[in-house]
Amino acid sequence: MMAWLLPLVALVLLLNLTLGMLRVYQGPTAADRMLAALLFGSTTVAVLLVFGEWMAVPALRDVALLFVMLAAIISVAFVGLPEADEEETP
Amino acid sequence: MIEIAIDLIIAMGVVGLALQTILGASVFRAILMFIVFGLLMAMAWARLHAPDLALAEAAIGAGITGALLLVTWRRLQAMDGRTPRVGIAARAPWLSIASGIFAAALIVALGWVSLSLPAEPAAAGELAWQRLPEVGVSNPVTGVLLAFRAYDTLMEMGVLLAAWLGARAVASELRPGALPGPAHAEVPLVGALLSLVVPISLLVAVYLLQAGGSAPGGAFQGGAVLAAGGVLLCLSGRLEAAERSSITERIGLVLGLAVFSCIGLVMLFMGEPMLAMPGVWAIYLVETALLLSIALTLVLLFAAAPGLRRAP
DSSP: OHHHHHHHHHHHHHHHHHHHHHHHHHOSSHHHHHHHHHHHHHHHHHHHHHHHHHTTOTHHHHHHHHHHHHHHHHHHHHHTSOSSSOSOOO | OHHHHHHHHHHHHHHHHHHHHHHOSOHHHHHHHHHHHHHHHHHHHHHTTOHHHHHHHIIIIIIIIHHHHHHHHHHHHHHTTOOOOOOHHHHOHHHHHHHHHHHHHHHHHHHHHHHHSOOOOSHHHHHHHHHHHHHSOSOHHHHIIIIISHHHHHHHHHHHHHHHHHHHHHHHHHOOOOOOOOTTTTOHHHHHHHHHHHHHHHHHHHHHHHHTTTSSOOHHHHHHHHHHHHHHHHHTTSEEEESSOOHHHHHHHHHHHHHHHHHHHHHHHTTSOTTOOSSHHHHHHHHHHHHHHHHHHHHHHHHTSSEEEEOO
16 A cells, blocks of 8 residues: 555655746745745655655655755845845846 | 656756756846755655765755855845956957867867777676675775775865865955855844754764765765855854965865875885775775865855854
8 A cells, every 4th residue: 555655645745846836937026936945945855755765765864854954054045135136137 | 657757757857947047037046946956856866766966965955055056146246237357268368268179179089088998897886896895884885985986086085175276266366255244143043043053064964974884975975064064154154254264274175185195105105005995994084084174175165265264
């Protein structure tokens, strides 16, 4: 029973990512795009954990933990950005 | 069936995001596409049963390049459309054309030679796999990097040092401004985040180094994680650029290269092949030195500074 369940969960998570790409693509503001990208980070952690269990590669848990630990760095880099001119810089 | 769908989504996503990163009109959107591209690449490595590469992608992509590109975007905006001071490339255009032709010729020559070599059916790989127990580490990646392909690893450290020296040479010409002042230096949440993430990055770096002997991990991944802690300190204004590098920093930059070469040369004088490792302790000693050098080089490259000091 578990044989098809885990890949199915991974597939649903990946489809979720594809839909979320619309938010990164369309914006409209930089913050929208940033939040969508951060959401992708969380989904990636979930996908990696499911992969690790499904493919029996326990080291993928380390990769997932690494993403959790480092996720905050990009938001810290972003929050310091100036607020103006957030759209369509040439 | 489901497997094919998963792999197809990842493959198409990687190609699509790469195209968006290169072709996108908005710089900020391209940066975010690149960050998401890194996430998808980690998934691709995971599907390819290469957790070592997924670890490296996670550490470098999430810890360093994302923040580096966002900060670069910030610097570009601070420059407000002014073009940076033009350097050597514009003063001597023939030099860039000549070096371009030379680089292209080098690539063609290398490609020609490697195509004309007779194909050996993975002889080295088989042999290395059979003799891995003699090295003393059970992770084949670490074994190959430090025992069978030590010269490559040494050269990689040389490349990293050369990259930093190159960045210093260009910086004296271009003079990038200081990191734009952090708008959130006084937010109490940043301090709490730092006191949590920075010690953990040190712990995880040491864990990855230790795990590298028997499981995915190693000096490069560990160094990138430690560097991510340093990047966070730079981003939040706790560390700032110094005008000169201190003696400690200079020692740190060459430590990996120096320790690795010393052990290699000592073995040569003792009648062993150059860069042979005298034991598992030597592998961990070299890996520790490599980790420190990698982390310091990456942080200094991120800060675009010759050295760092604590902010007052």
